[in-house]
Amino acid sequence: MTDAQPTTAPEPTVPEGLTVAVLGGTGPQGRGLARRFAAAGVRVVLGSRDAERAQATASDLAAATGGDVTGADNRGAARAGDVVVVAVPWDGHADLLAGLREDLAGRVVVDCVNPLGFDKRGAFALAVPEGSAAEQAAALLPDSRVVAAFHHVSAVLLEDPGVTTVDTDVLVLGEDREATDLVQALAGLVPGMRGVYAGRLRNAHQVEALTANLISVNRRYKAHAGLRVTDV
Amino acid sequence: MTDAQPTTAPEPTVPEGLTVAVLGGTGPQGRGLARRFAAAGVRVVLGSRDAERAQATASDLAAATGGDVTGADNRGAARAGDVVVVAVPWDGHADLLAGLREDLAGRVVVDCVNPLGFDKRGAFALAVPEGSAAEQAAALLPDSRVVAAFHHVSAVLLEDPGVTTVDTDVLVLGEDREATDLVQALAGLVPGMRGVYAGRLRNAHQVEALTANLISVNRRYKAHAGLRVTDV
Numbered sequence: 030m031t032d033a034q035p036t037t038a039p040e041p042t043v044p045e046g047l048t049v050a051v052l053g054g055t056g057p058q059g060r061g062l063a064r065r066f067a068a069a070g071v072r073v074v075l076g077s078r079d080a081e082r083a084q085a086t087a088s089d090l091a092a093a094t095g096g097d098v099t100g101a102d103n104r105g106a107a108r109a110g111d112v113v114v115v116a117v118p119w120d121g122h123a124d125l126l127a128g129l130r131e132d133l134a135g136r137v138v139v140d141c142v143n144p145l146g147f148d149k150r151g152a153f154a155l156a157v158p159e160g161s162a163a164e165q166a167a168a169l170l171p172d173s174r175v176v177a178a179f180h181h182v183s184a185v186l187l188e189d190p191g192v193t194t195v196d197t198d199v200l201v202l203g204e205d206r207e208a209t210d211l212v213q214a215l216a217g218l219v220p221g222m223r224g225v226y227a228g229r230l231r232n233a234h235q236v237e238a239l240t241a242n243l244i245s246v247n248r249r250y251k252a253h254a255g256l257r258v259t260d261v
Numbered sequence: 262m263t264d265a266q267p268t269t270a271p272e273p274t275v276p277e278g279l280t281v282a283v284l285g286g287t288g289p290q291g292r293g294l295a296r297r298f299a300a301a302g303v304r305v306v307l308g309s310r311d312a313e314r315a316q317a318t319a320s321d322l323a324a325a326t327g328g329d330v331t332g333a334d335n336r337g338a339a340r341a342g343d344v345v346v347v348a349v350p351w352d353g354h355a356d357l358l359a360g361l362r363e364d365l366a367g368r369v370v371v372d373c374v375n376p377l378g379f380d381k382r383g384a385f386a387l388a389v390p391e392g393s394a395a396e397q398a399a400a401l402l403p404d405s406r407v408v409a410a411f412h413h414v415s416a417v418l419l420e421d422p423g424v425t426t427v428d429t430d431v432l433v434l435g436e437d438r439e440a441t442d443l444v445q446a447l448a449g450l451v452p453g454m455r456g457v458y459a460g461r462l463r464n465a466h467q468v469e470a471l472t473a474n475l476i477s478v479n480r481r482y483k484a485h486a487g488l489r490v491t492d493v
């Protein structure tokens with residue numbers, strides 16, 4: 030049926046030729062996200078402190094997915110990306126971003142870092158002076174459009190070639206509608222995954238911290254837990 | 262098939278004759294939970310500051326569900342309950358519990374309070390000195406077994422007689438396995454609802470605060486959002 034007056038807005042899409050850079054692209058989370066984006070036909074540039082290591086991982090992912098994946102140091106990747114995913118350990122988060130302020134200007138920066146501590150009783154949320162990793166990124170990158178997303182996606186599932194659909198919603202937070210729409214669309218490229226808008230950055234802390242609860246779920250149920258939002 | 266050697270532990274169940282008290286039982290969340298428990302055949306005592314108001318609401322719920330629902334003041338309800346659900350506004354949370362310490366001794370106390378603020382930009386998490394409402398309850402009630410649960414269940418859905426299944430998981434947190442098992446079983450009595458263990462009370466803050474994100478989801482998508490945990 031053709032409909033001259035669509036009653037809903039068109040679904041946001043990922044622009045042709047978009048490049049996604051992944052900082053910390055040689056860690057499990059970054060590598061896993063890069064694999065899925067590459068498999069979905071998105072051009073990916075992996076960033077790492079060590080450019081050679083990034084290139085080696087990129088070659089592996091290109092071979093595994095048939096996608097366009099290259100490697101660079103973090104600065105090179107930041108400059109190459111239209112969307113730049115930050116998937117570094119919390120420990121190095123502030124230092125890395127502070128050093129890339131100009132390189133990341135104008136980019137959509139997607140923070141998926143979970144500030145967690147671990148002890149004998151499991152994982153717990155760390156206090157972050159800015160409120161959350163995402164708000165820290167926004168404070169350090171005033172010329173970027175910071176979005177928080179991809180916190181709860183299991184790296185184990187992302188990296189498993191036998192897992193063809195990643196059965197989870199991705200909570201997407203930010204102040205800039207165009208940027209959150211784009212990141213939702215990017216999530217939607219991965220089979221099984223759906224991007225759901227879930228509020229402003231001031232509400233990012235609990236989304237990051239909830240990863241500690243999912244780790245508890247995983248331990249109790251021997252699972253790789255994800256989240257689905259119902260009624261949406 | 263009979264199986265002499267079951268391979269999994271038996272599902273925890275709700276003991277026959279268990280009484281659930283709901284403090285703040287005349288508010289939307291308390292009333293909604295009471296309705297669902299009563300409909301599932303659990304004896305319910307509604308508590309309120311105003312015993313007459315609790316009795317009036319209880320009569321309505323008994324008539325609507327065919328269940329066993331009575332009303333009392335909050336102290337009377339606390340004493341009557343084996344499991345006591347705390348569904349009061351955050352404002353009165355500490356004062357109420359501090360005054361009921363002895364009445365609640367030995368009880369499983371289920372805190373479902375979300376410490377949230379609201380402004381023009383929507384909902385946001387309030388800072389709680391103890392970390393979370395549940396940890397505040399645990400600090401004020403050293404002789405009770407405090408569990409955190411039922412934070413994300415939409416009162417609108419709970420109270421809607423046309424909604425026959427409540428399509429959501431309930432994250433259940435606590436230190437006491439027997440108590441969290443019981444609360445999971447209680448959640449499981451409501452059609453569509455499932456209790457999922459989701460960690461210790463030190464990780465309750467983000468579960469409470471996530472309600473702010475679900476409010477953002479509800480606004481954006483005109484929904485009554487709930488959560489499902491995948492792979493469990």
